[in-house]
Amino acid sequence: MPNVMLRNNDSGELVFYLAKKDQEEIVVSIEHSGPESWGGEMQLSDGTRFYLEPFDKPPKLPITVRVRRL
Amino acid sequence: MAMNREESDKLIQEVLAVYPEETGKQRAKHLMANDPELEKSNKCIVANKKALPGVMTQRGCAYAGSKGVVWGPVKDTVNISHGPIGCGQFSRAGRRNYVTGFSGINIFGDMNFSSDFQEKDVVFGGDKKLDTLISEIDGLFPLAKGISIQSECPIGLIGDDIEAVAKKKAKEIGKTVVPVRCEGFRGVSQSLGHHVANDSLRDWVISKRDGKEPTFESTPYDVAITGDYNIGGDAWASRVLMEEIGLRVVAQWSGDGSLPEFESTPRVKLNLLHCYRSMNYISRHMEEKYGIPWLEYNFFGPTKIVESLRKIAARFDSTIQENAERVIAKYQPTMDAIIAKYRPRLEGKRVMLFVGGLRPRHIVGAYEDLGMEVIGAGYEFAHNDDYDRTFKELQDGALIYDDATSFELEAFAERLKPDLIGSGIKEKYVFHKMGIPFRQMHSWDYSGPYHGYDGFAIFARDMDMTVNNPCWKNVRAPWKPAVSEDEAAAA
Ligand code: SF4
Numbered sequence: 001m002p003n004v005m006l007r008n009n010d011s012g013e014l015v016f017y018l019a020k021k022d023q024e025e026i027v028v029s030i031e032h033s034g035p036e037s038w039g040g041e042m043q044l045s046d047g048t049r050f051y052l053e054p055f056d057k058p059p060k061l062p063i064t065v066r067v068r069r070l
Numbered sequence: 071m072a073m074n075r076e077e078s079d080k081l082i083q084e085v086l087a088v089y090p091e092e093t094g095k096q097r098a099k100h101l102m103a104n105d106p107e108l109e110k111s112n113k114c115i116v117a118n119k120k121a122l123p124g125v126m127t128q129r130g131c132a133y134a135g136s137k138g139v140v141w142g143p144v145k146d147t148v149n150i151s152h153g154p155i156g157c158g159q160f161s162r163a164g165r166r167n168y169v170t171g172f173s174g175i176n177i178f179g180d181m182n183f184s185s186d187f188q189e190k191d192v193v194f195g196g197d198k199k200l201d202t203l204i205s206e207i208d209g210l211f212p213l214a215k216g217i218s219i220q221s222e223c224p225i226g227l228i229g230d231d232i233e234a235v236a237k238k239k240a241k242e243i244g245k246t247v248v249p250v251r252c253e254g255f256r257g258v259s260q261s262l263g264h265h266v267a268n269d270s271l272r273d274w275v276i277s278k279r280d281g282k283e284p285t286f287e288s289t290p291y292d293v294a295i296t297g298d299y300n301i302g303g304d305a306w307a308s309r310v311l312m313e314e315i316g317l318r319v320v321a322q323w324s325g326d327g328s329l330p331e332f333e334s335t336p337r338v339k340l341n342l343l344h345c346y347r348s349m350n351y352i353s354r355h356m357e358e359k360y361g362i363p364w365l366e367y368n369f370f371g372p373t374k375i376v377e378s379l380r381k382i383a384a385r386f387d388s389t390i391q392e393n394a395e396r397v398i399a400k401y402q403p404t405m406d407a408i409i410a411k412y413r414p415r416l417e418g419k420r421v422m423l424f425v426g427g428l429r430p431r432h433i434v435g436a437y438e439d440l441g442m443e444v445i446g447a448g449y450e451f452a453h454n455d456d457y458d459r460t461f462k463e464l465q466d467g468a469l470i471y472d473d474a475t476s477f478e479l480e481a482f483a484e485r486l487k488p489d490l491i492g493s494g495i496k497e498k499y500v501f502h503k504m505g506i507p508f509r510q511m512h513s514w515d516y517s518g519p520y521h522g523y524d525g526f527a528i529f530a531r532d533m534d535m536t537v538n539n540p541c542w543k544n545v546r547a548p549w550k551p552a553v554s555e556d557e558a559a560a561a
Contacts, residue, residue: 007354019351021454
């Protein structure tokens with residue numbers, strides 16, 4: 001369950017940053033991005049997938065969260 | 071001309087052939103030929119891995135990253151090298167990070183404060199000694215605003231509780247006391263020391279004014295310069311430009327910086343990040359906790375300065391944007407004159423770089439402004455996110471070497487015959503003896519600043535006076551026949 005930081009980059013894309021590995025990846029898709037639920041399964045630009053326990057509303061970014069590798 | 075990718079790959083294979091099989095296999099992962107199209111580096115280069123036994127690496131330790139790089143330039147704190155005497159003494163005042171003030175009154179970086187561990191401290195623990203030491207410092211240097219405890223290897227090994235001592239003494243002397251767990255054995259290079267130091271600033275310094283009344287009035291133009299250590303005055307040369315376009319620089323992290331500046335930073339509007347490697351951690355933290363965005367910029371060479379000034383100005387209103395254009399226009403003639411003077415003397419000269427945090431990618435533009443080309447670049451302690459940012463700056467086919475060993479550097483230099491090498495003091499004399507012009511690109515070789523418009527003038531002059539110095543023709547191994555006058559003239 002790594003700790004990662006989610007933030008928007010200059011072009012507005014959602015970026016996934018894994019501090020331990022200094023890995024920065026664009027989130028290409030996220031399961032829930034609506035106003036009622038935000039999170040779920042995320043697909044990164046390098047192909048890996050993570051699961052984020054959904055929030056009940058979009059959180060204020062950047063935010064550090066715990067995710068599970070799928 | 072730089073080699074193309076196949077030639078570079080071939081050269082890498084030839085150089086690797088010398089190693090034992092396993093070493094060669096490991097080192098191969100750290101060497102590559104550049105492809106500017108690449109976005110991600112994790113598939114093509116391995117970085118931030120432990121150096122192999124038996125090779126000569128150029129890296130330092132976590133203590134060096136914290137005490138030397140991040141905490142060292144802070145002017146109003148006493149940084150204690152906690153442990154045996156050597157680490158502190160050999161890292162004392164050698165980095166050329168400039169500060170203003172009077173030694174022992176309001177600046178302390180030129181002295182070595184050490185707990186000078188002896189056997190008995192290792193056996194019985196050094197917390198008591200640290201306690202006494204902090205009281206002594208407070209007595210001798212009452213104007214110091216704070217104290218940081220930079221752990222050397224033994225502290226972690228014997229399990230001293232420096233956090234407890236720090237808390238107790240902070241209360242007692244009424245100053246900031248920061249314990250830093252930067253023991254040299256942690257991590258694979260000085261890079262972890264940067265991270266540890268950033269975390270200590272996060273936990274013990276910048277949160278101090280959370281929830282308190284602000285001590286100054288904010289303006290919409292407040293910024294902080296982060297990741298600039300004022301080598302040879304770099305941060306000053308950058309600061310004047312920020313101020314010229316109308317921004318107010320509240321803090322410098324950490325070149326010529328101070329604790330009150332750090333504590334004020336949570337109130338700025340934008341963090342301007344020069345060295346991504348050593349201060350991205352604190353920038354990310356401030357973005358999350360205080361909602362301060364951060365922006366990477368590059369103040370080496372007019373092309374990059376112009377780009378950066380526009381990028382920075384774009385984050386503010388039209389006044390700043392107009393100011394930026396005015397400033398760019400103001401300096402353009404001076405820059406054109408510098409380029410007109412030096413470019414003819416430097417055109418086509420080939421450069422190899424091997425430096426630290428940001429320079430292997432950031433200085434490329436400055437060389438290109440002078441018509442020079444960077445044919446090889448490498449970092450001592452980069453991570454993959456640094457290489458992600460490097461590919462697009464370097465030309466196609468340029469050699470990239472991560473944590474290069476001294477053998478590799480020499481072998482590459484022998485084959486590529488660059489006209490200039492930029493690296494550190496450890497490499498300098500080797501290449502001097504090979505007859506290759508050399509500049510120290512960590513400390514600017516007793517020169518600087520190199521940032522900003524003012525810096526570029528000095529940079530151009532320095533490169534010219536190194537590359538075109540007549541002495542290189544006279545460097546000759548004593549057992550080789552002397553060259554005649556005409557041959558030398560032809561060369
Ligand atoms: S590795 Fe340890 S002993 Fe060596 S300089 Fe670093 S802190 Fe000191």
